[in-house]
Amino acid sequence: MNLCPNCGVDLGDEARSCPLCGVRVGPDADKPGPAIHPLPHMEPLFDPDGKGNFTPREKLFITREVITVCMAIAAGSAAAINYLVSGHLTWSLYPAASIAFVWLCVGFPLYVPKRPGLALTVAAAGLIGYLGALDLIDGPKYTWFVSLGLPLALCIEVFGIGTVLAVVKARRKGLNIVSMILFGVTAICLSIEYLTDRFVRGEVLLQWSSIVAFALVPVGIFLVYIHLRIATTTSLRKFFHV
Amino acid sequence: MDADRLNRKYANAARADEFGPWYVLDNAAMIFPVMSDRTATYMFRLAATLDEPVHLPSLSAALARIAPRFPYYMVDLHRGFFWNYLQPLGKVPVPVPDHRYPVQDFDVRKRGQFPFRVRARGSRIALEMHHVLSDGGGALIFFKTLLAQYFRNRGVESEAAPDVFDPDSTPHPEEYEDAYNRFFRSELPVPEPRPHAFRIVSPLLPAYQFRVTTGILPVDKVKEVSKSFGVTVTELFCAAIMDALQExxxxxxxxxxxxxxxxxxxxxxxxxxxxxxxxxxxNFSLYFMPSVDLRLGRYDFGELAELVHHRIKSESPEREIPRQIARNVGLSRRQYVRLLPLGIKEIFMRMFYNSMGKNFLSGGVSNLGLLTLPEPLNSRVTRMECLMPPSRVTCGNLGAVTWGDRIYANFGSLMKSREVERLAFKRLASLGIPVRLECNMEDPV
Structure with missing residues (x-):
């Protein structure tokens, strides 16, 4: 039997080399040089796991570069088209401002992955800047930003961040978290209608937001009551373990 | 987090907070509270018949003495928002009277109730344990420890044995763990779906009635017959049930x-x-699932035995069986599954169990093999038995134990039809095995 020492296959008596690995066999086994060129070491053509060989740090780098470059291309393309057609920049300023705001919310956090507070602050400031920029693009002076846009953004941010902080800082987490979110949503709805009424009509008449408040506040209070009753007798960590 | 650390994190079933310890259900146990009711209880049973009537004060004292050694069993089931969990009960279980119909009339969700019960009647002590707590492996250690302590209370000291715990020892942290999660390998493919199983059509017995048909067989003769077919005793029983099903x-x-x-x-x-x-x-059991296609014509018994033998051999516990862990644990770890409220999760669990488990089974065979107790207790126990959990859809559920020179093979059934038991034991008898039958209902097979 003419066995290949590498592959372990029977090659037949006539074979002088293994067609799989090229190694010489039989009487020519001692002679130097292969009869058939050995197959080169085959590198896989694609990653069989589909995961790539990137470290988490490299993946983060690639993600933020791709996001930044894509957004820059989108904003630049809009500006170029606008300039080529009109000779100056008009409508392209709106997508540019929007893309910049989205980048602040999505792209910037990837540059400061370990500082969520900074990312949140920049996104909050970005919202105010975005609304201000939209108003400035509309005309040479601020028209609606100071009386409507800025207070709206501040209210949403203050109540939103306040709710998040209350949720994070809560010593016992349970149904009280749901009630905090309900109270936060109610406050945001009331402030939105208050500010828009004052800006549009000059008088405040709370309508839809009061319906929201009537629906959510009693539910929130009930949940707080249930939470306080359960919290004194039951472990919420146990009850809500995921 | 690497896979091993993640597995250990999920496997850590013992938790504690300011209210005290509590336990996460293991991966297999999650489904049992959903599927069980007062009749299909998902309780299994181990029973020992002594050479004298049970002395109840000694049994109560033994149970109280060993209870602190098994803190993971001294619990009751609670309903959480996302998952059920087990909470220590802070009391000691007491023996209850045994009943003609075992493993019946038990609601595992009832608060303040242990998911197991120790029963006594005449000279028999029985442990009925719900699968939410453990499987036969864990229950057998608990039961043997109970028997050893009972005899100790009666003045019979026994030798130390690895599967009999010292009541004064401290539980090892591994005893609490969910081993399915610890040995989960995400890279394994899940098992392929199987065709539906044949099941007999029969009306059910009245509620809370459970027929137990016990075949008592000489172990040497059973082994001789098994050997003649080149199969194990378990495979011989499987072949007998399959033969009954094809008939x-x-x-x-x-x-x-x-x-x-x-x-x-x-x-x-x-x-x-x-x-x-x-x-x-x-719980840390998985399943071989030998099967034969009944559409392909009639098999003779030797052919069935051979098929079962090869099917079981082909499902290697090291390679094929862990795929069941990959399926069950992989599913329960998905974030969208974890975050579903329990009520919704239960609907999907029922669907999962019906489609992946129940519909694929005609019955089951659980052979605990040769059981022993440390000397001199072996001679004080005349008989040992086990019983598989009752099911409303499968009928050929056989629990077998070898005790001394006999095999006690218990068929448990909620169905009126006795055909599977009858034909299976008839087949064993036709092979030259002397079969003595007992039944807990009138008009035995």
């Missing part, structure tokens, strides 16, 4: 055969503690 199916009219599932598939539990290094006292 029953052949007697059905054609339209019933067309409507029934084509496969005779049995569930044969394997104690995975023998495969993986763990001391867990929670």
């Amino acid at each position: 029953i199916r052949a007697a059905y009219p054609a339209w019933m055969r067309r409507r029934s599932g084509p496969m005779a598939t049995l569930e044969v539990p394997i104690n995975m503690r023998k495969v993986y290094p763990t001391r867990t006292m929670r």
Whole structure:
């Protein structure tokens, strides 16, 4: 039997080399040089796991570069088209401002992955800047930003961040978290209608937001009551373990 | 987090907070509270018959004495928002009277109730344990420890044994763990779906009635017959049940055969503690599922035995069986599954169990093999038995134990039909095995 020492296959008596690995066999086994060129070491053509060989740090780098470059291309393309057609920049300023705001919310956090507070602050400031920029693009002076846009953004941010902080800082987490979110949503709805009424009509008449408040506040209070009753007798960590 | 650390994190079933310890259900146990009710209780039973009437004060004292050694069993089931969990009960279990119909009339969700009960009647002590707590492997250690302590209280000291715990020892942390999660390998493919199984059609017994048909067989003769077919005792029992199923199916009219599932598939539990290094006292069993296609014509018994033997051999506990862990644990770890409220999760669990488990089974064979107690207790116990959990859809559920020179093979059934038991024992008898039968209902087979 003419066995290949590498592959372990029977090659037949006539074979002088293994067609799989090229190694010489039989009487020519001692002679130097292969009869058939050995197959080169085959590198896989694609990653069989589909995961790539990137470290988490490299993946983060690639993600933020791709996001930044894509957004820059989108904003630049809009500006170029606008300039080529009109000779100056008009409508392209709106997508540019929007893309910049989205980048602040999505792209910037990837540059400061370990500082969520900074990312949140920049996104909050970005919202105010975005609304201000939209108003400035509309005309040479601020028209609606100071009386409507800025207070709206501040209210949403203050109540939103306040709710998040209350949720994070809560010593016992349970149904009280749901009630905090309900109270936060109610406050945001009331402030939105208050500010828009004052800006549009000059008088405040709370309508839809009061319906929201009537629906959510009693539910929130009930949940707080249930939470306080359960919290004194039951472990919420146990009850809500995921 | 690397896979091993993640597995250990999920496997850590013992938790504690300012209210005290509590336990996460193991991966297999999650489904049992959903599927069980007062009749299909998902309780299994181990019973020992002594050479004298049970002395109840000694049994109560033994139970109280060993209870602190098994803190993971001294719990009751609670309903959480996302998952059920177990909470220590802070009391000691007491023996209850045994009943003609075992493993019946038990609601595991009832608050303040242990998910197991120790029963006594005449000279018999029985442990009925719900699968939410453990499987036969864990329960057997608990039961042997109870028996050893009972005899100690009666003045009979026994030798130390690895599967009899010292009541004064401290539980090892591994005893609490969910070993399915610890030995989960995400890279394994999940098992392929199987064709539906053939099941007999029969009305059920009245509620809370459970027929137990016990066949008492000489172990040497059973081994001799098994050897003649080149199979193990478990495989011989599987073949006998499959033979019964094919007889029953052949007697059905054609339209019933067309409507029934084509496969005779049995569930044969394997104690995975023998495969993986763990001391867990929670569930850690998986299943061989030997099956034959009943549409392919009639098999003779030798052919059936051979088929079962090869099917079981082909499902290697090291390679094939862990795929069941990959399926069950992989599903329960998905974030969208974890975050579903329990009520919604239960709907999907029922669907999962019906489609992936129940419909694929005709019955099961659980053979605990040769049981022993440390000397001199062996001679004080005249008989040992086990019983598989009751099921409303499968009928060929056989629990077998070898005690001394006899095998006690218990068929448990909620169905009126006795055909599977009758034909299976008839087949064993026709092979030259002397079969002595007992039944807990009138008009035995």
